[in-house]
Amino acid sequence: xxxxxxxxxxxxxxxxxxxxxxxxxxxxxxxxxxxxxxxxxxxxxxxxxxxxxxxxxxxxxxxxxxxxxxxxxxxxxxxxxxxxxxxxxxxxxxxxxxxxxxxxxxxxxxxxxxxxxxxxxxxxxxxxxxxxxxxxxxxxxxxxxxxx
Numbered sequence: 001x002x003x004x005x006x007x008x009x010x011x012x013x014x015x016x017x018x019x020x021x022x023x024x025x026x027x028x029x030x031x032x033x034x035x036x037x038x039x040x041x042x043x044x045x046x047x048x049x050x051x052x053x054x055x056x057x058x059x060x061x062x063x064x065x066x067x068x069x070x071x072x073x074x075x076x077x078x079x080x081x082x083x084x085x086x087x088x089x090x091x092x093x094x095x096x097x098x099x100x101x102x103x104x105x106x107x108x109x110x111x112x113x114x115x116x117x118x119x120x121x122x123x124x125x126x127x128x129x130x131x132x133x134x135x136x137x138x139x140x141x142x143x144x145x146x147x148x
Contacts (some may be wrong), residue, residue, distance in 0.1 A: 008084055012069070012105075012145070015124075015142070018142075019131075022102075022136050034123065054117050055086075055093060056118065057114065058081070058113065059079045060071055060075060061111055072122055074111065094144070099140065100139040110128075111130050113126055
């Protein structure tokens with residue numbers, strides 16, 4: 001087993017979607033795939049050869065199961081978020097959090113979301129049952145990457 005196999009085996013992720021309306025309703029969805037380009041970004045950051053950092057989430061419309069070689073999500077115009085906070089729940093994990101406020105909506109039926117670096121490299125991707133963002137609902141996405 002070489003070093004890259006060990007790194008790939010141990011990096012795991014989890015995505016938690018919280019949807020809240022004025023009535024306090026919630027729905028949680030959890031799953032994740034860390035794709036090949038995530039490991040390239042880690043190497044760049046460790047070697048300080050790139051100033052790109054993981055700081056964006058983008059929704060898409062493809063329900064195709066994620067694959068290790070994925071490079072993007074099927075884009076929806078003007079639907080992307082900067083990560084609002086980065087926290088470190090443990091010495092071996094980082095959590096990226098983004099929110100989509102109650103005044104905003106989209107006519108698209110979303111089935112995927114991707115975690116991206118500032119230079120547009122897809123780090124992780126998740127697919128889920130179709131969801132639409134309606135006015136009055138706040139969506140919060142918490143994406144944790146951790147070595148286990």
